[in-house]
Amino acid sequence: MCHYHRAALALYLHPRLIRTRTASILCKSMKHHLDWSSYKTAGQGDAYAGIPATGGDFAKAVAVCISDKLCQRTPKGVMCPSFRATDDVAHSPGGRVVVLKAALNGELGKDAFADPGLAAAMELCVGCKGCKRECANQVDMAAIKIEYQAQRNAQRGVSYRDQLVASLPEWLHHRQAARALIHWRNRTPWLARLGESLLGISAKRQLPEPSVAAYSAPASHSVAEATDRDVILFVDTFAMHFDPEIAQAAHQVLTAAGYRVTTLQPSAYDEEPERALCCGRTYLSLGQVEAARREACRLQAALRPALATGTPIVGLEPSCILSLRDDHLKLGLGEEAVKLSKQVYLFEEFIAREHDRKRLSLDLKPLACGKTLVHGHCHQKAVGAMKSLRKVLRLIPEFEFEFIEASCCGMAGSFGLEAEHAEISMRMAEMDLLPALRAAPDATVLANGFSCRHQIREGVDRQAIHVALLLRDALDAESSC
Numbered sequence: 001m002c003h004y005h006r007a008a009l010a011l012y013l014h015p016r017l018i019r020t021r022t023a024s025i026l027c028k029s030m031k032h033h034l035d036w037s038s039y040k041t042a043g044q045g046d047a048y049a050g051i052p053a054t055g056g057d058f059a060k061a062v063a064v065c066i067s068d069k070l071c072q073r074t075p076k077g078v079m080c081p082s083f084r085a086t087d088d089v090a091h092s093p094g095g096r097v098v099v100l101k102a103a104l105n106g107e108l109g110k111d112a113f114a115d116p117g118l119a120a121a122m123e124l125c126v127g128c129k130g131c132k133r134e135c136a137n138q139v140d141m142a143a144i145k146i147e148y149q150a151q152r153n154a155q156r157g158v159s160y161r162d163q164l165v166a167s168l169p170e171w172l173h174h175r176q177a178a179r180a181l182i183h184w185r186n187r188t189p190w191l192a193r194l195g196e197s198l199l200g201i202s203a204k205r206q207l208p209e210p211s212v213a214a215y216s217a218p219a220s221h222s223v224a225e226a227t228d229r230d231v232i233l234f235v236d237t238f239a240m241h242f243d244p245e246i247a248q249a250a251h252q253v254l255t256a257a258g259y260r261v262t263t264l265q266p267s268a269y270d271e272e273p274e275r276a277l278c279c280g281r282t283y284l285s286l287g288q289v290e291a292a293r294r295e296a297c298r299l300q301a302a303l304r305p306a307l308a309t310g311t312p313i314v315g316l317e318p319s320c321i322l323s324l325r326d327d328h329l330k331l332g333l334g335e336e337a338v339k340l341s342k343q344v345y346l347f348e349e350f351i352a353r354e355h356d357r358k359r360l361s362l363d364l365k366p367l368a369c370g371k372t373l374v375h376g377h378c379h380q381k382a383v384g385a386m387k388s389l390r391k392v393l394r395l396i397p398e399f400e401f402e403f404i405e406a407s408c409c410g411m412a413g414s415f416g417l418e419a420e421h422a423e424i425s426m427r428m429a430e431m432d433l434l435p436a437l438r439a440a441p442d443a444t445v446l447a448n449g450f451s452c453r454h455q456i457r458e459g460v461d462r463q464a465i466h467v468a469l470l471l472r473d474a475l476d477a478e479s480s481c
């Protein structure tokens with residue numbers, strides 16, 4: 001039975017959990033779901049590192065925290081949205097490390113990854129990577145949470161909700177049925193309530209609705225004849241099924257800038273050639289590492305010719321593209337994954353890079369937008385990609401914009417849609433983002449993240465745009481936002 005059918009069964013079955021894997025054993029040679037070998041020497045020889053007794057290299061990744069409590073300071077920085085929203089050090093990165101260390105030291109018993117105390121510590125981590133960027137020792141709690149979730153899934157099974165959400169790229173393949181169901185659910189309170197009681201999806205939240213038609217790629221060229229004006233456009237699940245106009249705009253802008261754009265298609269050997277390619281992000285963030293690896297392998301196979309010719313790969317969704325550069329290196333996919341991580345760019349990074357190299361010929365005109373407020377996706381901020389965005393926005397003549405100082409918007413993939421997290425998700429959005437938007441009611445809003453745009457729509461009923469749409473509009477004289 002495929003994920004789609006299994007998830008559909010959830011409408012009829014209870015309880016919420018099924019067991020899908022045998023439990024892994026917590027011991028010195030603990031089975032890891034991610035590859036933590038890059039931490040092999042972390043803390044080695046440091047008497048104060050406090051490396052836990054079990055967990056191998058994963059334990060060393062946890063032990064890079066030096067307990068300086070920087071993440072628990074007030075006034076709070078933007079490091080940890082869950083700490084900021086709860087005012088509780090237990091929900092700071094350092095607070096989580098304390099419980100993880102206890103688990104890996106055997107203090108929570110042999111089924112430590114199923115322990116409610118550890119679940120409580122990890123529950124509100126939204127995987128924003130703020131700690132990786134801001135903490136002095138770059139604790140990567142977002143990756144640690146993926147391993148934790150995978151371990152927990154192995155012990156407790158995967159909830160129907162997590163199966164349903166993670167397999168989004170699969171069931172969106174049946175897009176007309178999916179679209180009709182979501183459309184009906186969003187307009188039918190009793191159905192939304194049923195979804196909440198059976199699956200735990202908040203009835204108070206609207207679900208993003210797939211677009212009428214998926215993105216359809218224009219005719220492409222063979223990368224075997226690649227030139228230095230070729231680019232590969234990777235259209236992720238969200239752009240493909242929800243916001244195809246963003247992919248169309250990116251194609252149009254790159255073409256206008258003089259590039260030969262090829263939209264990435266599944267490889268000739270793909271077992272599901274009709275299904276769109278996906279980076280596996282939805283699986284990964286819910287700890288379904290095997291499924292994420294399967295999606296990553298499909299993507300890698302499709303990219304093999306581009307990797308061989310060195311053709312730049314350009315994508316649109318920060319969480320997808322930056323996964324390829326970061327989390328995918330922990331999937332054990334070998335040298336090709338490393339090569340891909342160095343060859344993949346966010347759309348704005350590619351435009352900024354080409355501009356710096358004096359290879360860009362984009363004839364951009366002023367836009368009648370007024371001031372634009374820019375909300376950066378957490379992962380864009382975590383890798384310092386906001387600089388590129390700033391650079392690209394400056395290419396538009398007379399363009400007036402301002403970056404919003406905010407941490408995670410609180411949607412964080414499906415986190416904000418979960419019944420038990422819907423309220424705190426909105427609290428995170430209310431810390432900085434939504435007040436800043438309300439203070440400028442007429443401003444255009446730019447947000448490159450799919451989840452961020454959804455949270456903004458839910459919070460202040462405004463439609464944020466992707467930078468690709470903005471640049472496309474700026475190609476036309478006297479266009480507005």
Ligand code: SF4
Pocket residue numbers: 064065066067068069070071072093094097131135136137138139
């Ligand atoms: S997570 Fe980072 S900032 Fe927080 S206590 Fe540990 S080292 Fe310090």
Ligand code: SF4
Pocket residue numbers: 079080081082083092093096124125126127128129130131132141142
């Ligand atoms: S990833 Fe984000 S939410 Fe999780 S601990 Fe780090 S800063 Fe906090």
